[in-house]
Amino acid sequence: MADSTTIDILADFGLTRQEAVIYSEFISHGEMTGYEVGKETGISRSNVYSSISSLVEKGALYVVQGESSKYTPVEINQFTKNRIEELTRKALYLKKHCPKKIKAADGYITIQGEKNIRNKIREMLEKTEFRLYIMASADIVREFEEDLKKLIETGKKVVILTDDFKLKGAKIYETKPENGQLRFITDSAYVLTGELTGSEHDSCLYSGQQNLVAVMKEALKNKIILLDK
Known part of the structure; x- marks a missing residue:
């Protein structure tokens, strides 16, 4: 069988x-x-x-x-x-025939399950226009290496905070995120934060709320400053 x-x-x-x-x-x-x-x-x-x-x-x-x-x-x-x-x-x-897409809500959306989280990450990568910031373990980052290469090839800024990972054209800061931890910001406009461990119980928060985006950006900025010292 x-x-x-x-x-x-x-x-x-x-x-x-x-x-x-x-x-x-x-x-x-x-x-x-x-x-x-x-x-x-x-x-x-x-x-x-x-x-x-x-x-x-x-x-x-x-x-x-x-x-x-x-x-x-x-x-x-x-x-x-x-x-x-x-x-x-x-x-x-x-x-062709479905109602036209309306503007996405900027509220807080919970993404449940590792498969749905991975799909959301790929969607965000595909829609990235200017810059991308990621903090996650190297195992998670490697899953999306080809997508990241495409962003770099098209002139997008890619900043990665991770452990034991190299990617030409990306700005990489060596750190060790907590197991399954995921922080993801695209174009200073959207954020995905939570955990991705490979479980159906994984959960992430997705939002375009600028208050949350600003908090996440500031946290990553402070982390980068510490890593630069």
């Missing part, structure tokens, strides 16, 4: 966890009947056939005609390619 990470990623492609388990069995074994799948997975017959029907609809399985119904998996690269292309078409439709 596939590992939990594979199941989680398949779920990101629109499959339920049960469907992901069954699809992974097809990928491992090839052509199978519903009975054989149930025997391999321990999933009840009714749930197996319900999931198989859904997998056929979602483009993960093909029906093989014969004396007894068999199914064969769509190759994994083709399945993921098809899903990405389908979602891209839908994303373009939504971009």
Whole structure:
């Protein structure tokens, strides 16, 4: 049976966890009947056939005609390619037909869960126009190294307070942030602060409130002054 990470990623492609388990069995074994799948997975017959029907609809399985119904998996690269292309078409439709974006609120927003926090960081990096300040451990910073390189290549100012990390073109101050600590300021306009440890319980505060931005900027400025001594 596939590992939990594979199941989680398949779920990101629109499959339920049960469907992901069954699809992974097809990928491992090839052509199978519903009975054989149930025997391999321990999933009840009714749930197996319900999931198989859904997998056929979602483009993960093909029906093989014969004396007894068999199914064969769509190759994994083709399945993921098809899903990405389908979602891209839908994303373009939504971009064209959804109500126009209103100005983002400048209040305080809580971002829960490590995946959502990482997505917010990437969004902030993509929207950075002038400068970026980060204080985080090197493990966190390395996750976004390619995004940081792109900012530097386009002339954006990048200042990083971290431990054991080098990046050409960035101003780096050697320090040791607390485990999971994250301080993130873009364009002196938006701040993301909290913890990123890899847990679903991670939480960060995001805001465009200038009072909070000013406090965060002052704290990082004071930290930089101390590190410069």
